[in-house]
Structure formats: structure tokens, C-alpha cells
Amino acid sequence: MPTSRADVATEHASRYLQQLCKHWSHKFPVEFDPQHGAIQLSIGRTVMDADDHALHIALAADDEASLDRLESVVADHIKRFAFREELSFDWQKAA
Numbered sequence: 001m002p003t004s005r006a007d008v009a010t011e012h013a014s015r016y017l018q019q020l021c022k023h024w025s026h027k028f029p030v031e032f033d034p035q036h037g038a039i040q041l042s043i044g045r046t047v048m049d050a051d052d053h054a055l056h057i058a059l060a061a062d063d064e065a066s067l068d069r070l071e072s073v074v075a076d077h078i079k080r081f082a083f084r085e086e087l088s089f090d091w092q093k094a095a
Contacts, residue, residue: 002067003094005062007088013050017073017080019049044070059091067093087095 010016014034020034021039029040039046040049044061057074075089 001060001062002064003058004067004071004091005059006018006071006075006089006091006092008055008057008089009053010055010058010085010087011052012082013036013053013055016034016050016078016081020046020077023034041070041073043073044068046074057089065071 017037018032018034021030021037024030024039024041028042031038037046037048043066044059047058049056055078059067059074061070070077071089071091075087078089079081079087
């Protein structure tokens with residue numbers, strides 16, 4: 001199962017984690033609190049952890065194409081929530 005990770009520097013990690021989880025909770029199984037969230041999307045699983053300095057995101061999907069799509073979908077959604085700041089997503093694929 002292909003996986004990737006990104007550590008996104010932001011002081012608003014908890015806010016974005018909760019917004020994304022609430023946004024997708026109407027369509028997908030979601031569990032979250034202010035520091036941790038997990039979303040089981042149809043194309044893969046997203047797990048997020050928030051601290052004071054970053055949003056830590058781990059993704060897993062059935063294949064590389066789904067993982068690439070999941071990276072794009074997750075980053076695009078969080079960027080929309082974070083319109084007041086410029087976020088950088090440097091996805092690191094697991095070896």
C-alpha cells in the first residue's frame with residue numbers, strides 16, 4: 001500500500017484539521033479531536049496530527065495513482081481553508 005507524508009508549517013494546524021474533518025464527515029467515516037483526525041475516503045486514508053507549529057499529514061492508498069490524487073485533493077482542500085496564508089505541501093513518498 002503506497003503511503004506519503006507532509007509536514008505543513010502553520011500556526012493554525014488544529015483549525016485546518018477540524019475543518020477538513022467536518023467538511024468530509026458528511027460523506028466519509030471520520031474521527032477527530034483538536035489534535036488528531038482520521039478520514040477514510042473512497043480513494044484512501046488520511047491521518048492528521050496538529051501541533052503548535054505544523055499540520056502533520058499521512059496518506060495511504062491502494063495504488064500510486066490513487067495516492068497522487070489523494071495528495072492533490074487533501075492539499076487543495078486545506079489550501080482553500082487557509083486562504084489567508086500560503087501553505088507548502090512537500091509530499092514524501094515512503095520507500
